[in-house]
Amino acid sequence: MSDDTPASATGKDRAAWFALLDSWGAERQGHTAIARHLVETHGVSGGHAQSVSVGYEQERGLRELGQSSGGDRQVGTSRTVNAPADRCTAALADEELRRRWLPDGEFDVRPVGPGSR
Template identity: 50%
Template sequence: MTRNKSFKQRVRARMDRTGESYSSARAHLLARADGAPASASLTRSDTASEGVRAGAGHTASTAAMDTRIPDGSVRERTGRDYAGWFALLDAWGATGRTHTEIAAWLVQEHDVPDWWAQTVTVAYEQARGLRVPGQKKDGFAVSASKTVDVPVERLFAAFTEADRRERWLPGGDLSVRTATEPRRLTADFGHAGRLTVRFTAKGESRAVVAFEHSKLADAEAAEAAKAFWRQRLARLKDLLEKEGT
């Protein structure tokens, strides 16, 4: 408890000094503790922030195009590809409309199924700089996964048992909300959002952990979280596999 409190004080001290978000400051301190260069996550965060300040232009649009549902699938399900819908939405004046208004217009005026209306709306908002990739109604979200050569029960325990968790997530203010052993858990992560974690057995001695870190404050926090979890999951895998089964 004392160690966790001391770490939180260091995080808040850095926040006061640098103006960073809680998750960004925390990621920097943990990166330094592992000997990783804090400048790496800082560079990614600064790049993301520039994208937001510039209206999420080229960087955001390119990222969105790399991850969205393929054009052919959209055309098959809705009758138009992205370019066709974007042109129609531009002519309608969608850049001045809310997400709800755009999706409703697609459903009501063009008979687009609700799920596909949401898909087209999000893609349009990203392409026009109205929404940054990873942004949701309640903030930003990132996801990560890792395959670890241990039984799924041990992987689950590494998240739920405080002493085990401290070894790979030092100072981690993780408060479990719900847990279904050894398949799923949700948890609050201090002042830095919500975790939804799923565990899948891949045989007797291999398992996959996959999770989403949501309710992040902004694009900078999302970039910091992405770098942070990449480091932490690598540490988790290394520790558990060295211990053996």
């Protein structure tokens, strides 16, 4: 997060937000409480509250770069296949077909939007 990101969107730069969070005792609060505090007490939008919260946690050594609030790290991957979209959807939704296309992977198929998987 650059110094300009929060300032242009919230009227405060990183140093100002971090000082405010320090005075509130944010180091002992946890990510969800920090973000909620920024939204409810200071009127920061949800996305900017997340950005300021994560930046604060990284700056204070509470979270490493790339680490989730739960302490884990996640990795994503993609693969391009030469097939129609409906065939790809069917193959990924059906475990037996999916194993034929991608035999070595473990998958967690979950919803990403209304009516899609």
